[in-house]
Amino acid sequence: MAVTDGITIIHGPDGCVHHTTSLLHALQVDHDPLFSPVILSSSLTETEVIFGGEEALGKAIRNAAARNPGLICVLTSCVSAAIGDDVQAVCSSSPCPGIIVIPTGGFLGGGFSDGVEQALLALSMLGGHDREPDGSVTLIGEKNLEYEADVHYRELSRLLSLLGTRVRLRFVRNVTSAALRQLGSGSLNIIRDPSLHEVGESIRRRFGTPYIPSFPVGFSGTLTFLEQIGTVLDIDSSHAVMTERKNQERVIGNFRDLEGTKVSFSGLSPSALSLSEEMVQRLGLRIGEGGVSLSVPDPLPVGTAGISRMLHRWRRECRA
Amino acid sequence: MRECINALWPCAMTGAVSCLAGIEGMGVIIHGSSGCYYYPATVLHRELHCTFLIEQDIIFGAAERLRNLIGEISDRYGSLAVVNTCTPAIIGDDITDMPGCEDVITIDSPGFLGTYENGYRLACESLPVTVDRERKGVNLDGISLLDPFARGNVTEAKRILSLAEIPLAATFSSCRLEDLGHAAPYTLSTNPDLSCVWGEPAGSLLGIDRTLQTISGLQEMSGGGYPEALQSEAGRAEERISRAADKFLRRFDPPSAAIFGEFSYAEYACRILEQNLDATITILGSRNQPGTTHFRVAEASSLSSVRDLLSRDPPDLIIGSSFEQMICPGAAFVPFTYPLRGMVRLRDRPLIGIQGELGLMEDVLNACMDRAVRSEEHDSHPDDGSGFPE
Numbered sequence: 224m225a226v227t228d229g230i231t232i233i234h235g236p237d238g239c240v241h242h243t244t245s246l247l248h249a250l251q252v253d254h255d256p257l258f259s260p261v262i263l264s265s266s267l268t269e270t271e272v273i274f275g276g277e278e279a280l281g282k283a284i285r286n287a288a289a290r291n292p293g294l295i296c297v298l299t300s301c302v303s304a305a306i307g308d309d310v311q312a313v314c315s316s317s318p319c320p321g322i323i324v325i326p327t328g329g330f331l332g333g334g335f336s337d338g339v340e341q342a343l344l345a346l347s348m349l350g351g352h353d354r355e356p357d358g359s360v361t362l363i364g365e366k367n368l369e370y371e372a373d374v375h376y377r378e379l380s381r382l383l384s385l386l387g388t389r390v391r392l393r394f395v396r397n398v399t400s401a402a403l404r405q406l407g408s409g410s411l412n413i414i415r416d417p418s419l420h421e422v423g424e425s426i427r428r429r430f431g432t433p434y435i436p437s438f439p440v441g442f443s444g445t446l447t448f449l450e451q452i453g454t455v456l457d458i459d460s461s462h463a464v465m466t467e468r469k470n471q472e473r474v475i476g477n478f479r480d481l482e483g484t485k486v487s488f489s490g491l492s493p494s495a496l497s498l499s500e501e502m503v504q505r506l507g508l509r510i511g512e513g514g515v516s517l518s519v520p521d522p523l524p525v526g527t528a529g530i531s532r533m534l535h536r537w538r539r540e541c542r543a
Numbered sequence: 544m545r546e547c548i549n550a551l552w553p554c555a556m557t558g559a560v561s562c563l564a565g566i567e568g569m570g571v572i573i574h575g576s577s578g579c580y581y582y583p584a585t586v587l588h589r590e591l592h593c594t595f596l597i598e599q600d601i602i603f604g605a606a607e608r609l610r611n612l613i614g615e616i617s618d619r620y621g622s623l624a625v626v627n628t629c630t631p632a633i634i635g636d637d638i639t640d641m642p643g644c645e646d647v648i649t650i651d652s653p654g655f656l657g658t659y660e661n662g663y664r665l666a667c668e669s670l671p672v673t674v675d676r677e678r679k680g681v682n683l684d685g686i687s688l689l690d691p692f693a694r695g696n697v698t699e700a701k702r703i704l705s706l707a708e709i710p711l712a713a714t715f716s717s718c719r720l721e722d723l724g725h726a727a728p729y730t731l732s733t734n735p736d737l738s739c740v741w742g743e744p745a746g747s748l749l750g751i752d753r754t755l756q757t758i759s760g761l762q763e764m765s766g767g768g769y770p771e772a773l774q775s776e777a778g779r780a781e782e783r784i785s786r787a788a789d790k791f792l793r794r795f796d797p798p799s800a801a802i803f804g805e806f807s808y809a810e811y812a813c814r815i816l817e818q819n820l821d822a823t824i825t826i827l828g829s830r831n832q833p834g835t836t837h838f839r840v841a842e843a844s845s846l847s848s849v850r851d852l853l854s855r856d857p858p859d860l861i862i863g864s865s866f867e868q869m870i871c872p873g874a875a876f877v878p879f880t881y882p883l884r885g886m887v888r889l890r891d892r893p894l895i896g897i898q899g900e901l902g903l904m905e906d907v908l909n910a911c912m913d914r915a916v917r918s919e920e921h922d923s924h925p926d927d928g929s930g931f932p933e
Contacts, residue, residue, distance in 0.1 A: 239552020252885030330576030
């Protein structure tokens with residue numbers, strides 16, 4: 224749905240389309256670029272549940288094709304999976320070429336992350352070797368429902384600029400279908416988080432593009448991230464690391480008043496635990512019972528700017 | 544087949560959950576996947592439970608998972624209701640006669656059954672209601688958690704009934720479970736699209752005129768006195784509206800307005816705008832099945848249909864949701880129906896009764912004046928982009 228000239232058909236009832244439309248709309252009004260994804264419903268009702276929904280899907284595909292999109296993707300819902308529609312056959316026999324079927328099957332196709340992975344793998348098949356790797360970076364699997372997605376993008380762009388490189392393709396966020404074909408032309412892929420490891424591997428096997436398995440987390444993790452990129456792209460990262468280290472010292476200085484504050488954490492995941500330990504150590508916090516109860520955002524904050532925003536929220540809690 | 548691009552209105556399952564979750568003391572279980580749970584849990588802001596079905600449950604049967612969940616939470620509630628979602632409904636999981644779950648209310652309201660209103664009414668019919676013929680007072684219906692006016696409507700209805708010295712019995716659907724056991728024989732409507740089957744219909748509270756008719760009718764039936772206090776408050780409110788509308792029309796032309804929402808609410812807003820501002824109604828865009836009206840009406844339950852309706856006849860004023868606001872950002876806008884994103888709304892606002900009509904007219908006049916003044920300023924200083932007065 225983040226392909227700007229694409230149409231997504233959800234082969235299911237209108238209500239399923241509304242769930243997604245409503246979620247995306249809620250995010251849309253909070254972001255600057257007001258891109259409205261076109262999500263078409265095959266409008267399954269009780270009649271199609273009894274007699275089959277393939278005809279309804281065929282009509283939805285014809286309606287979509289009439290709008291001349293750059294790409295048509297068909298997602299299956301739990302209703303179409305449960306009634307056993309042969310979605311692949313309907314799409315293959317359609318006069319519209321190149322329809323991408325993503326067999327999500329609602330919850331019958333797995334959980335949320337499975338659907339994201341399926342979609343990225345399916346869209347990666349559009350990628351080609353249009354040109355030789357040019358030293359640029361491709362972001363893979365940004366979380367499009369994440370409130371801070373664009374803020375994370377800006378932080379990554381800032382970090383990459385310290386190394387003199389840049390993001391050329393966001394796979395897949397607010398891009399055209401034509402841009403997707405450049406997937407093989409980047410020199411490095413940065414995966415949103417390790418859960419998409421299989422996507423990174425699949426693209427590496429296909430195009431030989433190396434990848435870093437996660438956006439940077441933590442002060443030290445951000446510096447390591449710069450070093451890793453430098454190594455892969457054969458760039459001397461020492462100056463970038465030094466600049467960012469100074470930036471981190473400045474951020475820590477902004478929160479000097481928190482030093483000595485007694486805090487507590489509960490129910491942290493292993494990666495959140497390691498971030499909280501680093502913060503306690505770098506800011507001079509004290510862990511103890513009855514301390515201010517702090518939380519670590521999920522997904523974890525990205526880069527130095529993400530930590531700074533988290534620390535503002537922590538300070539708010541400490542002052543409450 | 545109609546084309547549905549970006550559906551704007553929730554499904555029957557969400558409607559059923561919305562009705563049941565309004566009853567304090569009722570535990571609501573969504574028998575379905577996390578995806579079906581996530582949406583109503585996010586928009587209704589009530590504690591909901593879910594069986595969180597996975598593929599294995601569909602192959603081997605989901606009844607055991609449901610029975611376990613019922614066992615885990617039954618002590619916390621006076622009653623439990625299970626709302627069936629699409630897949631268990633298709634595979635025919637029979638959840639009505641599971642041993643140990645005889646008292647559980649089951650509502651077969653999968654999303655493919657239809658719209659929010661279908662599910663809401665189905666759930667409302669299934670509530671454990673006993674109409675007490677001896678009970679004095681009235682019930683209220685049409686209250687739904689998705690409605691931005693729900694809490695305000697309950698408050699306004701209570702205030703009006705109190706002025707008329709009429710007790711409020713059950714509220715569908717925003718009351719305690721025990722209130723359902725002593726429902727009154729008559730029911731007032733706040734939103735006819737969500738009217739229930741409990742009690743004799745005794746009129747609507749949508750609008751000052753209908754509120755007075757309804758309350759007078761009730762007083763006649765019960766042999767009570769004429770509600771003088773209400774009559775005089777209504778008279779003052781109508782005068783205030785008339786003065787404000789008249790002042791507006793001395794300076795500005797009547798707005799052309801496109802109004803979107805559930806049919807009855809939208810039709811009410813059309814009526815008020817026509818009556819008070821001589822407004823031209825370009826379209827009544829109904830989220831649900833439209834009823835009969837003299838206004839130009841069309842179903843507007845997808846973004847594509849709303850876009851078509853607005854581009855065919857661009858209005859000065861839009862009364863609707865943030866979807867319509869997004870499509871037509873240059874028009875004056877009055878928030879009216881779900882969803883209302885990108886704005887903060889903390890206060891309870893009614894749409895019904897005297898305060899409801901005053902509030903609607905206040906919002907409409909302010910929105911129209913803001914837009915007209917902006918437009919006048921733009922016409923006087925078309926090239927001045929400084930933003931500072933000279």
